[in-house]
Amino acid sequence: MIASDINPVELKVFLNHIYELKKGVRQMVLYTTNRKYENFAVKRLTNQKINYIIQPVGNDKINLFFGRKECINAIRFLVTQPLNKLSPEQDFILGAMLGYDICAQCKRYCKRKVQ
Template identity: 70%
Template sequence: MTSSPDIHPADLKVFLNHVYEYKKGVRRMVLYTVNRKYEAFAVARLKSQHIAFVIQPVTENSINLFFGRAECIRAIRHMVTRPLNQLTPEEDFILGAMLGYDICAQCERYCARKQTQPRS
């Protein structure tokens, strides 16, 4: 990794591990929330590895960086059109499944969100 005065390898260790796991086939898609100051580094790394990605602003200082298989990222572009906390229970469930989260935990989360969702 190239060194830069404002890039600290310890701050990006998790990101680099996610890239490694993706390249090894452990994950098909990753969601990584990162400080905007690391956006250029992360994007350059993903581009150099030919990994599809999409960026979602979170706050003034952070972004959600989705990356992985192109078909997954195409789906994310359609589904994640607003902040993640505003996803429907169904969208949240699909996203969690796409990210490889424990499916039973996703089912519990879905049911809990459906119970608290206002009826229309």
């Protein structure tokens, strides 16, 4: 990817996630983006020594999990299939790891268990 292909507006959220991770606001991030930004994102994460995993989403998107080593190691065991195929328990754990509202996660979990 050449520099002119990079749209700073589309990557602003990604860069903000890195900032929050470095400041300790987050322990782990899930960022979904266009595959054309993969090289830029991987280079940035590698340069900053941030652990990551890439999960393809269709032909043109990727899920990029990045954060603390412990979290990424757990993701390697937890996320072994597309996110929409996760069990209610896996979905709950992932949401908790990402720092989502626990009460909302509990509600989501119960709803998925009933279905």
